[in-house]
Amino acid sequence: MARPSEFDRDEAIASAIKVFARQGFAAASTSDLLERMGIARQSLYGAFGDKRGLFLEALRRYAAGSLEQMREALAEGTAAEGIEAALLVGLGPSDDVESGCLGVGSVVEFSRSDPEINALNDAAGETVVAAFAARVRNGVEAGELDAGLDTDAVGRMLLVLRSGLKVAARGGASKSELRDAARLALRGLTSIRPRR
Amino acid sequence: MARPSEFDRDEAIASAIKVFARQGFAAASTSDLLERMGIARQSLYGAFGDKRGLFLEALRRYAAGSLEQMREALAEGTAAEGIEAALLVGLGPSDDVESGCLGVGSVVEFSRSDPEINALNDAAGETVVAAFAARVRNGVEAGELDAGLDTDAVGRMLLVLRSGLKVAARGGASKSELRDAARLALRGLTSIRPRR
DNA sequence: AACGTTCTGGACTGATCGGTCAAAATTGAT
DNA sequence: ATCAATTTTGACCGATCAGTCCAGAACGTT
Numbered sequence: 540m541a542r543p544s545e546f547d548r549d550e551a552i553a554s555a556i557k558v559f560a561r562q563g564f565a566a567a568s569t570s571d572l573l574e575r576m577g578i579a580r581q582s583l584y585g586a587f588g589d590k591r592g593l594f595l596e597a598l599r600r601y602a603a604g605s606l607e608q609m610r611e612a613l614a615e616g617t618a619a620e621g622i623e624a625a626l627l628v629g630l631g632p633s634d635d636v637e638s639g640c641l642g643v644g645s646v647v648e649f650s651r652s653d654p655e656i657n658a659l660n661d662a663a664g665e666t667v668v669a670a671f672a673a674r675v676r677n678g679v680e681a682g683e684l685d686a687g688l689d690t691d692a693v694g695r696m697l698l699v700l701r702s703g704l705k706v707a708a709r710g711g712a713s714k715s716e717l718r719d720a721a722r723l724a725l726r727g728l729t730s731i732r733p734r735r
Numbered sequence: 736m737a738r739p740s741e742f743d744r745d746e747a748i749a750s751a752i753k754v755f756a757r758q759g760f761a762a763a764s765t766s767d768l769l770e771r772m773g774i775a776r777q778s779l780y781g782a783f784g785d786k787r788g789l790f791l792e793a794l795r796r797y798a799a800g801s802l803e804q805m806r807e808a809l810a811e812g813t814a815a816e817g818i819e820a821a822l823l824v825g826l827g828p829s830d831d832v833e834s835g836c837l838g839v840g841s842v843v844e845f846s847r848s849d850p851e852i853n854a855l856n857d858a859a860g861e862t863v864v865a866a867f868a869a870r871v872r873n874g875v876e877a878g879e880l881d882a883g884l885d886t887d888a889v890g891r892m893l894l895v896l897r898s899g900l901k902v903a904a905r906g907g908a909s910k911s912e913l914r915d916a917a918r919l920a921l922r923g924l925t926s927i928r929p930r931r
Numbered sequence: 932a933a934c935g936t937t938c939t940g941g942a943c944t945g946a947t948c949g950g951t952c953a954a955a956a957t958t959g960a961t
Numbered sequence: 962a963t964c965a966a967t968t969t970t971g972a973c974c975g976a977t978c979a980g981t982c983c984a985g986a987a988c989g990t991t
Contacts, residue, residue, distance in 0.1 A: 703899025727922025
């Protein structure tokens, strides 16, 4: 048999996520990645093909982890509380001032120019929307949210809102500013309100 | 006297804005810029110092233009209509599928790493927030919006929302999806509603 | 212990990066 | 027409980029 790998693939990807999240794809040099991942050049190309392959793997991993975080937060308290928690989880300068969201980062950096990245982001977005929508339906059934809501549309709005919060966090907004913004945008969902 | 410039500075900046908005700062090579701007290498360095200087100039110009667009849209119809229009102006795939927002793009790309860019974006953000807040106050006085609102906080929320919409647009969202998301997030602002 | 296999480290490659330089070209003023 | 000033042009620079190659080290198997 052959000599086994000396590095842990999961740890290496986790380190790559940090680098990509802070610097973006283009600005993260392979040397940066190798240094932070603690592996040799050949190991990277052997294990991930090339820089883009590593990025795709990192994006997949990040999306899965991010979704899991959101699902947990979403289950908290009332529907409004859970949604607010899911919108804010992982944000704010408390974690890492310079570290951004790989999802938002890749959408902004690549737009629709890379089909594979697009497919990944589209799928991740739909999953998040579905999770939000399910919690909204749940809240409506519990009488916590306005019964007249189009739950899918609300799900999409919440994804938009979360993207905006991530941009604001990356721009330096404080946790309390983010929370206030989230609450204000959520006002329209709670309780029955007169139609104009 | 000396030989006059052969290129129009404003046009050159406008072209640079397009390149930077589509590709970001790092991925836009000086060769890309020169080609699209239609000027020679030395002209760029003579007129703008370096690539970053050109970017700063482009960002300034873009922010001013974007603000002007928003002010016009903001004045339309009722407060809610104006705010919705301001949130959506310039967005959607109708204009250019690949062209993004230089403001959001630079925040995501640079985070807080470049003080000069940060100062520009911070100032632009505050101006937008102030414009939104003023329109909200106006709407409250006209009885169109809930009187209990913290208008500054609403202004900040609207900036967050606009960032999110720009990300969604860059990700390929349709105009109607963007409009629906904006309206849902604005529901909480219109008319008096019972406190939970 | 010897072998085959795989991984590691570091030198290397052509391409491209942002930026500079010097000479030619073009202008208004005299 | 000549001159001073300034832009343009295109060649050029070292640095860095993503990616390749190869020799040697480290393993499981036998």
